[in-house]
Amino acid sequence: MAPPRKSENKQGVKPGSTQNQVRWTRTEMEHALNSMRQRLAPQITDRALLQQYLEVDNLDVDRAVNRWQTHRARILAGAAPPPSDSSSSSSSDSDGEDDGEGVDEGGIFEGMQANAIAERFNANIEQERRDAALAFRLEIEDSSVGYVVLSPSQAIFFLYICGWDLGVALSRWNSTSLKESFLLLGEFDRMRKPLHREIDVSDEVTLLAQDERLATFINITGRPDWYSLRERLVEADWNLIEAVAAWFRPGVRPERPSSTGNGPGIRVDVNLRELDWPADGDCDAAEGTVMDEGWGQEPNYFAPDNPFPNPPNPVKENPVAATTKPRGTKPIDGRERRNGFLIHIDSSQARETAQIGIRNPELFLIEWICKGKYWYNRFKHNKLGFPEYEAAQNIPPRANPLPEFDWKNQDHINLLNNWRRQVTNRATGYNTRQGSQLWSQEEIDFLISLTEELFQEAKREFKDKTEAELLPLVITNKVKEDWQRRFNAKFTGTIQPGSDKERIDRKSSALMTQRGRIRILVDKYKVTEDKQWFKRQENKKEKAKAKVKVGEKRKRDSSQEVKRESSQEVEEITQGEFESTIATAASDGGESGGEEEEQANDADDEE
DNA sequence: TTCCGGAAAATGCCTCGAGG
DNA sequence: CCTCGAGGCATTTTCCGGAA
Known part of the structure; x- marks a missing residue:
């Protein structure tokens, strides 16, 4: 089903398309793109092409993914281009979901064929990624600033930063100065430093760095057999860049754990079935790509001039989060839990929530690396049924089946998102914002006095009005700003009773919420009461x-x-x-x- | 016992649509 | 355009069962 269009009269409305009046906002498109990428991973993608598929299917991610995979399979099978756009090809498709249904594909299959990534499609995903790196390097050589010749690891890491989306990578490279591009890659230079070969359980910092590198290695290669990658990293003294270069050429052979404690050494799918082990031969780099003579030399550093070679950069887009970045261990739920690193879902998308109407089963699974090992967790709920999962796990059907998880039910979506937040927090120690701080009596009193003051002013200004007529007071944005400024001037940085942490700034919206939870303001000044809150009290x-x-x-x-x-x-x-x-x-x-x-x-x- | 993690409540923060 | 208010979102806390 297509997602609901809550807000059709925003910027998404484009007068252009005539037969198709349904449009969407930029945010909706971004959500759909992210979901689609998650579901296609670890395959390579191209943003513009993804967008075409989503548009043909009216932002229905499910259908777009099906259509994409069908077309991709056709290209992989070496299918001759279909004679024309329509019926002949799609109607005979064997998979259940027919992708025709009278939709005019509008030459979308041809679009995929013509796209640069189609040439690199490969049933062997590792090879697909290696080939994408080659395609990226060649495109860059052809572009106007053609004097740059990338090394394999430069191309790979840049593509990785861009989520293995060739289109995104190219446009980002072209819109960024060379110096900045290399500075971006320089973020990974700190992962060149050799680490202890053996695990010293007492060395938290080393363990943390190892976990981060292993997680990154898994994400870069997309490999299911995490243990093989770990062994390769150990061999490289945990120099990630060296290991990545070795993965590119000659490849990383599968290796099963011999001892206990590492499980089977392979990741699971969303229904907790072990993924297939790659065959030895599948892990060797194919001749064509890697033997290409045009590759640049591997540099000693991506960004030799990087003024900040060592410290991990704080998260830029969210300054608040910088203070809560992983730093070893962190008390969560009153317990010390060691920080881990997510895999499978791009960390930049870790906080992407499930959206109503967009089916994305990938969100049922969270995988991460912690304490040198692979961990996972799968969403279940004791009041909901998950037929596919239950079938995969041979769980006998219940006498009274539970209602199935429903992607169109906001309550279900909320349950899923709550669960994801909790698991992600526990697994990584990473928070997107600071924990909120309880209100002290002094703060509450000050908030009351602000209202009082405003009321007195209003009485002076409107002498002809009765007190009842003045209430409730209108709090203009200007007043809110003023309150926020004065409030923070008074309290930020102080230690309030009940806490040993310095007060952080509160926004005016927080002040406004709190007003509705103060009895005096509700009773005397007719502030709208927060009924839910008082009920809980x-x-x-x-x-x-x-x-x-x-x-x-x-x-x-x-x-x-x-x-x-x-x-x-x-x-x-x-x-x-x-x-x-x-x-x-x-x-x-x-x-x-x-x-x-x-x-x-x-x-x-x-x- | 210790640790993991499911579930839900409690609290606070913030956004966005309805309606003035 | 501006404000209000409902409700979603984020974090923390609590309680507890069960596996290692």
């Missing part, structure tokens, strides 16, 4: 009461409360819930060890 109170009544003995000890410096305690106290807190503290005295104590209490109860 009520629930919380009741729960706390019930707890006090029922299990006087089953209480957390005080040391645990201190550990949880981040807060609810503070909140509760400011909301006037002294009783329960005090009762808690009193009931369990000065004993220690929450869990043990609970067990002790259970024992007591039994006796």
Whole structure:
């Protein structure tokens, strides 16, 4: 099914197409392109061509992918170009989804045939990528700045940066100065440094660097047998660039793990079936491409002049995230978990969420490298059914089948996205933004005073109006800006009770949200109340009461409360819930060890 | 026991469409 | 054009079962 078009009157409307009034926004097209690339990976792609397929299928990624794969298979089979565009070829296709259905393909198959990547299509994906590197080098030599001759690793890494999309790579190369292009590649120079051959479990930094390089190597080659790549890296003393060059020529032979602890050494598909091992011969680089005489020499460094050769660059597009980049281990859910590195899904797309109406089963699987090993996790949910997965795993059907995961159901999409966020966070330690900070009483008071002040001003300015007529106050953007400025001037950098971290800036939107959660502002100044939030507050109170009544003995000890410096305690106290807190503290005295104590209490109860 | 990870609640932040 | 408000998004916390 085509995705819903929520916003047809935005910039996506183009008067051009007549018979096809359905258009889409730039964002929708980007989502579709990303999904399509994810589903085609590790094949090579070309952005313009992908776009053509999506347009023919009205942004229906499912259909576009099917059509693409059908055409690709036809080209791989050496199919002679079909006589004309239409019926003869598509109607006899054996795969279930027929791609015709009266849609005028508009010469789209010819478009693929004419595209530079078609020449490089190969059933052997590794070879397809090597050939794409050659195509990239040749294109660059032909272009106006033709005096550049790339080495294999230069071409490979640049294509990798561009997600193995030849069109993207070429346009990016041509729109970037040579110096900058090499500077981009220079990001990888730090991965040349040899690392310890053996794994020293105590050396966190080395382990982290090894994981990053292994993950990158897997992503560059697209190989399923991760263990083979790891062995090759060890052989190269973990010099990734050397290993990549060796993969290009002569190739990396498959190697199965001999010891336990590494599993079978191969990745899984979205239904958790092991992928096929490549045959020895399939891993050798083909003569034609690599023996090409025109390749440039491998440089010692991609960017010898790089003023920042060593430090990993912070994420540029999101300055906030820079502070939360992986740095070894990081407490998540109150536990230290070592950071890992995603594979399969391009890290630049790691935060791409599932979109309603766009089927993309790839999102059910998250794979990563951590602690020198391959890890994965697959989305399941105890209230939803996954027929393909269940069939693949030989899970017996239920008496009452669960509703199937539905790509058109926003609730299901949200479940999936929540799960992906959680798993990605736990696996990588990477967050897209800083954790939010709880509001202190002083901040709340200041927010109240701002409203108060505005109200007094309004009364002075509109003397003829009654107070009731002035409420609720209109908060103009200008006022919001002013509030934000004053608020941050007062609090940013301070340490507020309930936290040991310095306050970061809050945006005016955050201030506006908080206003609806302050009783005085709601009652006295008619600010629209956040009903959901107040309802939860009520629930919380009741729960706390019930707890006090029922299990006087089953209480957390005080040391645990201190550990949880981040807060609810503070909140509760400011909301006037002294009783329960005090009762808690009193009931369990000065004993220690929450869990043990609970067990002790259970024992007591039994006796 | 320790670690992994599923599920959902809690809290805060932010976007975007409806409607003035 | 501007503001409001609903609801989506992100992170953290909590609880807990189960595997290693």
